[in-house]
Amino acid sequence: MKKQRIVVKIGSSSLTNETGGLSEDKLHEHVDAIAKLKQKGNEVVLISSGAVAAGFKKLGYPARPVTIAGRQSAAAVGQSLLMQHYGESFARYNMITAQMLLTRNNFKNREQYRNIFQALSELLRRDVIPIINENDSVAIDELTFGDNDMLSALVSGIISADLLILLTDINGLYDKNPREHPDAKKYNFISEISDGRIEETSASGSSVGTGGMKTKLLAAKTALSLGVKCFIGTGEGEDKLLDVIEGKGDGTYIGSPKTARITNNKQWLGLHSQISGAIVVDEGAEAALLNMGKSLLPAGIVKIEGEFSVNDVVEIKNIRGKQIARGQVNYTSNELKKVKGMASFDAKHVTERNASEVVHRDHMILI
Numbered sequence: 001m002k003k004q005r006i007v008v009k010i011g012s013s014s015l016t017n018e019t020g021g022l023s024e025d026k027l028h029e030h031v032d033a034i035a036k037l038k039q040k041g042n043e044v045v046l047i048s049s050g051a052v053a054a055g056f057k058k059l060g061y062p063a064r065p066v067t068i069a070g071r072q073s074a075a076a077v078g079q080s081l082l083m084q085h086y087g088e089s090f091a092r093y094n095m096i097t098a099q100m101l102l103t104r105n106n107f108k109n110r111e112q113y114r115n116i117f118q119a120l121s122e123l124l125r126r127d128v129i130p131i132i133n134e135n136d137s138v139a140i141d142e143l144t145f146g147d148n149d150m151l152s153a154l155v156s157g158i159i160s161a162d163l164l165i166l167l168t169d170i171n172g173l174y175d176k177n178p179r180e181h182p183d184a185k186k187y188n189f190i191s192e193i194s195d196g197r198i199e200e201t202s203a204s205g206s207s208v209g210t211g212g213m214k215t216k217l218l219a220a221k222t223a224l225s226l227g228v229k230c231f232i233g234t235g236e237g238e239d240k241l242l243d244v245i246e247g248k249g250d251g252t253y254i255g256s257p258k259t260a261r262i263t264n265n266k267q268w269l270g271l272h273s274q275i276s277g278a279i280v281v282d283e284g285a286e287a288a289l290l291n292m293g294k295s296l297l298p299a300g301i302v303k304i305e306g307e308f309s310v311n312d313v314v315e316i317k318n319i320r321g322k323q324i325a326r327g328q329v330n331y332t333s334n335e336l337k338k339v340k341g342m343a344s345f346d347a348k349h350v351t352e353r354n355a356s357e358v359v360h361r362d363h364m365i366l367i
C-alpha cells in the first residue's frame, strides 16, 4: 500500500475519564495505533485535545472550567501532562515527539503560516511525530478554535495530508444524535457535506468534549475544500488506524475521488487572510474568472469599495454583490478607480504598474 501522510485528531473524550483527568490506558492505546501506522512507513501528525480535561481536576475544579482563566490554567497543567505521557509512551517504540501549540493568529499571519508549514515539513522529514494543540493558555477568547476539529482540518490542508482521521467516542456520523435517539442510522460513507447537513447536526457532545458532531462536520467540510479526505469514528486496539486507512475503519468516510488539492498560497488567501476592500466586476469578467480560469483585468471592473494598497487581499464581487473570489491585488484602490473599465494597454500608461493583471489567477481563490 502507498505510504500516506495522515493527520490523526484525538478528542478530549478519547483521552480522559468521564469526570476529568488523563486516562493513561486510552493514551497508550492511541500511541500503539499511531506507532503501527508509522512502522508501515506512513507519516503521522497528531492533533491532541485533552489539555483542559486532563488538567482541571488537579487544580481542584469539579468540572471543565467555564471561565477563561480557569480554562487557561487547566490547559497549562494538562498540556504538560499530555506531552509527558506521549513522550514516554512513544519512547517505547524509539519514536520522538515534538510539541506545537498554535492559535488562529498564527494562521492569519502569512509569515507564521509559512513557518507552520516549514516546521511541520522538517519534523516529518526527520521522522518525528508532531503533536499539536491549540495554545489554550494564551489564545484570546474570540479568536480561539474552541475545539480542535477545525485546527486539525487546517493542519491537514497545510501539509497536503492524504487523510484526516477524527477519532472520537462514537463510531461515526448518524442522521441524528444516537445518544438521544436510539433509532438513529449511521452513515458509512458520504461524498460531501452540505450546509443543510451541518445545520441539522447536533452540537451537543460528551461532558469533556466541545462542539459535538457539528464541529466535526464543519472541519470535514473545510478539509474537503482543501483537498483532504476524512474519516470520523472510533476503534479499538493497535490496528484501529491501520484499519481506517485500509477502508475497514469503524466510522464514516467522507470525500470523493474528485477531492482536489489546493496550494498553500490559495489556502491562506481563502481561509485566513484579512480582507481590505472589494472589487466589483461585470458579467464578462465574472464568467472569465469562474469558467475560464482567467486573471482579473482592469477592463472588467465596474466599482472599487474601500481603500487598499498593493498586495492587500480583496474580495471580488459580481454586480449583484455576491462574493465570487478573493485575491491579492497588484494595484492600489486609488489607481483602480482611475483604470477601471480600461483596456490593459491604456491602464499601463495611467498607473505605471508592470502587471497587466489586477489580480493574477495564481493569487486568487474562487469562492
Ligand SMILES: Nc1ncnc2c1ncn2[C@@H]1O[C@H](COP(=O)(O)OP(=O)(O)O)[C@@H](O)[C@H]1O
Residues within 6 Å of the ligand: 010, 011, 012, 013, 014, 167, 168, 169, 170, 172, 173, 174, 175, 176, 177, 178, 179, 201, 202, 203, 204, 205, 206, 207, 208, 209, 210, 211, 212, 213, 214
Ligand atoms: N448526528 C450525530 N452523529 C453522531 N454523534 C453525534 C451526532 N450529533 C451529536 N453527536 C454527539 O457528538 C459526540 C462527539 O463529540 P465530542 O464530545 O465533541 O467529541 P470529541 O471530544 O471527540 O471532539 C458524540 O458522543 C455524540 O453524542
Ligand SMILES: N[C@@H](CCC(=O)OP(=O)(O)O)C(=O)O
Residues within 6 Å of the ligand: 010, 011, 012, 013, 048, 049, 050, 051, 052, 053, 075, 133, 134, 136, 146, 147, 148, 149, 208, 209, 210, 211, 212
Ligand atoms: N484545546 C482544548 C481542546 C478543546 C476540546 O474540547 O476539543 P475536543 O475534545 O476536540 O472537542 C484542550 O486541549 O483541552
